[in-house]
Amino acid sequence: MSLENYQEAKEDFNQAIKFNPNYAEAYIYRAATYFNLGDKERAKEDLQKAAKFYQEQGNEQRQKEILQMIDKINSR
Numbered sequence: 001m002s003l004e005n006y007q008e009a010k011e012d013f014n015q016a017i018k019f020n021p022n023y024a025e026a027y028i029y030r031a032a033t034y035f036n037l038g039d040k041e042r043a044k045e046d047l048q049k050a051a052k053f054y055q056e057q058g059n060e061q062r063q064k065e066i067l068q069m070i071d072k073i074n075s076r
Contacts, residue, residue, distance in 0.1 A: 001036070009033045024053040028066065040073050047073075 001009075013030035016023055031046035047070050054063035 003037070006033050006037050010037070022053060024050040024062075027053075028069075031069075035073065040076070044070050044073055 010030060010033045013026050013033060016026040017030065020026070027046040027050040031043040031050070034040075034043040034046065047066050051063050051066040051070070054060075054066060
């Protein structure tokens with residue numbers, strides 16, 4: 001994927017989040033886009049937001065998966 005494609009994807013996820021600020025999966029996908037653009041801090045911020053949404057929903061398994069993603073970013 002090119003840099004331009006990642007920028008376009010990021011804008012798409014921004015719009016999805018603007019439309020529905022509680023859309024956890026959009027934060028996860030935007031986090032992956034940020035990571036691929038080299039912005040690990042913003043990727044972690046989005047993953048933390050998604051983990052919080054899953055915690056609030058009582059979805060402990062998905063929250064755990066997201067927290068593991070954050071750990072992987074921290075270890076790189």
